Amino acid sequence: LVAEAGAFVSAPLHAPVAGRVAAIAPRPHPSGRLLPAIEIETDPLSAQRLPAGPPLDAAALDxxxxxxxxxxxxxxxxxxxxxxxxxxxxxxxxxxxxxxxxxxxxxxxxxxxxxxxxxxxxxxxxxxxxxxxxxxxxxxxxxxxxxxxxxxxxxxxxxxxxxxxxxxxxxxxxxxxxxxxxxxxxxxxxxxxxxxxxxxxxxxxxxxxxxxxxxxxxxxRWPLIERVVTVSGPGVRRPANLLVPVGTPVRAVLERCGGLTEDTREVVMGGPMMGTPLASLDVPVVKGTSGLLAFTADEARLPTEYACIKCGRCVEACPQFLNPSRLGRLSRAGRFEEMIGYHAMDCVECGSCSFACPSGIPIVQLIRVAKGALRERAAAGAAK
Ligand code: SF4
Ligand code: SF4
CATH class of the missing domain: 3.40.50.11540 (NADH-ubiquinone oxidoreductase 51kDa subunit)
Known part of the structure; x- marks a missing residue:
């Protein structure tokens, strides 16, 4: 165990490798922010596989x-x-x-x-x-x-x-x-x-x-220290599903798959619709990293954005029966609180609205920004 949970809605971290804690310092995180991180210098002789402990009878637990x-x-x-x-x-x-x-x-x-x-x-x-x-x-x-x-x-x-x-x-x-x-x-x-x-x-x-x-x-008795990650996309030389220790730098995972093609323009953590474009490859694989996808200029090109033509395609595309166009407008205006009344928190960030929009409006990104801000405000309010 290298980090205990700080609250009930929190999970501890276990070292995914044997080694030595080399630093505890801010490091780039997939979210794009600098966050506190524990850096472990790996023991080159360590075996990755943990010995299995005696099973725990879950049925006997309250x-x-x-x-x-x-x-x-x-x-x-x-x-x-x-x-x-x-x-x-x-x-x-x-x-x-x-x-x-x-x-x-x-x-x-x-x-x-x-x-x-x-x-x-x-x-x-x-x-x-x-x-x-x-x-x-x-x-x-x-x-x-x-x-x-x-x-x-x-x-x-x-x-x-x-x-x-x-x-x-x-x-x-x-x-x-x-x-x-x-x-x-x-x-x-x-x-x-x-x-x-x-x-x-x-x-x-x-x-x-x-x-x-x-x-x-x-x-x-194995804690969560590794996960399966899909490494794929047109920019990956040897696509694969790998079992990756949590905390492994994204750069190392991509190198394991033969590296990126010269024309790669963007690496996304997660899927192409709901994933997060990475600002740096020096971020760790985290417990929620289902995929690392590399896209070339053709797929990564951002569409030119035009004004909303009120075609309603985003509304038709939304599986949650929301009005994405309105939510996007409110987010752009910074009117986040009003978005709650339009059920912004029910948005599952599937990206279907952005995909359907002929005007190239980044609707899901706008909603995501608003939801993040609303969550932070709620957390700050709860902490007072
Ligand atoms: S991202 Fe949200 S608003 Fe857009 S289609 Fe999906 S659920 Fe609806
Ligand atoms: S799909 Fe795009 S252009 Fe059409 S109503 Fe929605 S936001 Fe406006």
């Missing part, structure tokens, strides 16, 4: 102890959001989770890290879900996987191997579908009301990679 274990493992949502997993498992008094939904939808182009994980570690995906489901006492566990991942569906069905109240739900291939509320809608046809959580409809959603991390912690 909810409070189970939540504490998840936090100790440093688990966060590995689909990209990075929200500490244990927080979802602390149930308010009198509340129950009836259904556990395991998110195997990976709908952004290029990303295949979850797909490979479902094929190669289906047993651990199912085992992690089994541990979580038993703790929650759910009536059903469903793995939502798109139909274009037939091998993953088959691998999960084999791994389920007749376990009661567990099934794979093959889903239509469409974008976006990976956000929690959309997955619930796709599998059960249930709408999570605006401003509410899956818990409010008796459901909990976890990504497949998070489920393998649950199995790793309870069955082997």
């Amino acid at each position: 909810n409070e102890s189970f939540v504490a274990e998840l936090q100790s493992a440093g688990l966060v949502g590995m689909g990209g959001a990075g929200f500490p997993t244990h927080v979802k498992y602390r149930l308010p008094a009198g509340r129950r989770i009836e259904r556990l939904l395991v998110n195997g939808c990976e709908c952004e182009p290029f990303l295949t890290s979850d797909h490979r994980l479902m094929v190669e570690r289906a047993g651990d995906v199912v085992r992690g879900a089994e541990i979580a489901a038993a703790q929650l006492g759910v009536a059903e566990t469903v793995f939502g996987v798109e139909l274009n991942k037939a091998d993953a569906i088959a691998a999960l069905e084999r791994a389920i191997d007749g376990r009661a109240a567990m099934r794979v739900a093959p889903l239509a291939v469409k974008y976006p579908q990976g956000a929690e509320k959309m997955l619930i809608r796709a599998v059960y046809g249930v709408e999570v009301p605006s401003g509410k959580l899956p818990l409010d409809v008796g459901m909990l959603v976890n990504n497949v990679a998070t489920m393998t991390a649950v199995a790793d912690w309870f069955d082997r």
Whole structure:
């Protein structure tokens, strides 16, 4: 353990390699900011693989102890959001989770890290879900996987191997579908009301990679120190899915894949629609890094922006039934508080509005800026 959680909504950090702490200092972060970081000088003789510890019987734990274990493992949502997993498992008094939904939808182009994980570690995906489901006492566990991942569906069905109240739900291939509320809608046809959580409809959603991390912690006592990362895009010489220690510099991961082509213009962390363009390659892979994509000038070129022509295409494209055009305008004017009334916080940042906009307006970026500012204001208000 190299950093303890500073609060309940926080996850500790475990050293992903053996070595020596060389510095604790501000370093570039994928968000573009300088953030405090622990720099570890790797012992060149260290083995990357941890010895497995004795399994911990999760079924013997009460909810409070189970939540504490998840936090100790440093688990966060590995689909990209990075929200500490244990927080979802602390149930308010009198509340129950009836259904556990395991998110195997990976709908952004290029990303295949979850797909490979479902094929190669289906047993651990199912085992992690089994541990979580038993703790929650759910009536059903469903793995939502798109139909274009037939091998993953088959691998999960084999791994389920007749376990009661567990099934794979093959889903239509469409974008976006990976956000929690959309997955619930796709599998059960249930709408999570605006401003509410899956818990409010008796459901909990976890990504497949998070489920393998649950199995790793309870069955082997391995904390979350590595993850599968898709390295792809036209600018990568040898695209691959790699198991990468958290904290590895992006530059080193790209070099492992043969480096970038000369015409690469942009490297994105995450998918092409929802990912974050990196200002520097000297940032670390973090727990939520599903992909590193490199684009050449052709794909990375920003469209010229024109005035809104009120065509309504962004409204039609929005899976959350928002008015992206209005939200973008309010954000540009700095009228962030007003955006709450237009359900800005329900935006899943899928980028469909920006993609559909013939005027090239960066709507999702504008909404993202506003949401970030609103969250910071809310956090500052809570800290007072
Ligand atoms: S990014 Fe745009 S399309 Fe996607 S949910 Fe947000 S407003 Fe709607
Ligand atoms: S798609 Fe673009 S041009 Fe059309 S209404 Fe939305 S913001 Fe305006």
